[in-house]
Amino acid sequence: MTEKSTVRTREMGVELKSQREAKQMSLREVARRAHWSASKVSGWENGRRISPIDAAIYLAHCGTEAAERARLLQLTRPPSELYWVRPYFDKLVDPMKSLIIQENLATTVISNSPTALPGMLQTEDYLRGIHELAGRYTTDRLKLLIQARIDRQRLLERRNPPHCIYFVYEHTLRSVLRDPALMHEQVQYLVLATNLPHCTIRVVPASAPPYHLVGSRFTILEFAEHPPVVYEETFAAGLFVDDPVAVEAFYVLRTRLDQAALPEQESREFLVRLAEEFDLMAN
Template identity: 25%
Template sequence: MEGEPTAELIRAQLRRLRVNAELSQEEFGKLVHFSGSQVSAVELGQRPLDRFFLKRADEVLGTGGLLTSLLKLAERDGQPSWFRPWLEAERQAQQLRCYQPTLIPGLLQTENYARTVIRANGTLSDDEVDKRVAVRIDRQSIFLQPSPPELVAVIEEVVLRRVDEDFQGIMAEQITCLIERAGLPNISVHLIPTEVSMHVGLTGPFTLARGVDAGWIGHLENHLGGVVIDKDDEMAILLSRWEGVRNEALSRRQSIELMKEVVTSWT
């Protein structure tokens, strides 16, 4: 991310705001709890942009959250090219439909669950894990909009029960969060019970988004990334498969009761 244009803009804005406030790097560093040399390294691009640092800088410089907002944009810019069109579709969606056979959907993940899932990729550094977690959680900000999208998520019951002693606390927190989200008027969570052994959705996860133009687009995930689907014939197949998985799922109320039962069984 450090070579991206948005990251360069953050550093330029930071320098400009600091100079306008008539603060030396040393003086500014004391106010944000960093050393002067660390401030210099950030401004020169020799140190990664840090969320805590920029949050403190926003507070000290009275920017109204400018720098942290730009950091979110920089993190999005740093996403793979195949994912950026979907992020844009997700942000503009009025309706979202998601089926996940193996994991909690990203838009409903807690930070601890997201971190555990992302850290399972042993090739990522701690810094890269932090960046990916931040982007995933930031995606959920679409539900804080004045007119948030409607989300209907279908999840396999087995996803909730895939847990060991080390993961149990994180999973209990995640399911509790799911129950809370499912109580919101614009979010529905539906479970496909384990006794449904075979159905059309098991070939893989997919998400559908409907924008202001009333048109649908889809997103398919795989081990190498993902692909955005917008052709009419392919979308017709995905919409049909959505109806298939939705018809196998429990009602909203039954799903919430099952989630409560899963958490209770551990305690």
């Protein structure tokens, strides 16, 4: 039986390939140097589990620097069966990198954002305002996070992007961050995003049941060849949920949101009206 990949092993595979390509080495060259078969190396790069010793040998042949090698070797540690925590405050970890890798591998991305707008759809000023409000990062760290968010948004512009479905809440949309001008720009950005054929935005109206009381910020990631996983966001960390029973609980909430949210066209019309409201408030 073929060993199934996990969020952690798929991320490690992407990282291994990135290290190899940075040195302009072919897959067969790494295999030849380490006396491995090309199929074994290919399996690792495609998400098959790699041992710490083999990973260290692979990275040594790629000339990976010590600090980066230490970070990557942590990915070979045995994961929890239920979840994998990615701390936001670890200076050695890009808090968004793990999510970006999984989003780029996914065929469908389903996002529920009851407390703030989806990161993929935030303008730079909205993102900056959120983090300044929370006071979580230094100015330099915030600049890095903004750039990471911009890089993440390129997913929507690439060829053959995943189908992205975003549930946004009326009470969140009407929460004025900093001033109406910022919110007008942000909501207008959402309106423009609805024109993308692979991007669906559904507004959960204030008249719907208060699902924001029971649902956290989470993203369901579906893949062509792997079981779905969930990325759940907290104030201090992101959690990848692999356990099928736990993942199913998120699908139950997704079904209820699908029933409660406005249809796609009505959601777009709502956003257009709201953008006009903020424009009037700003002027």
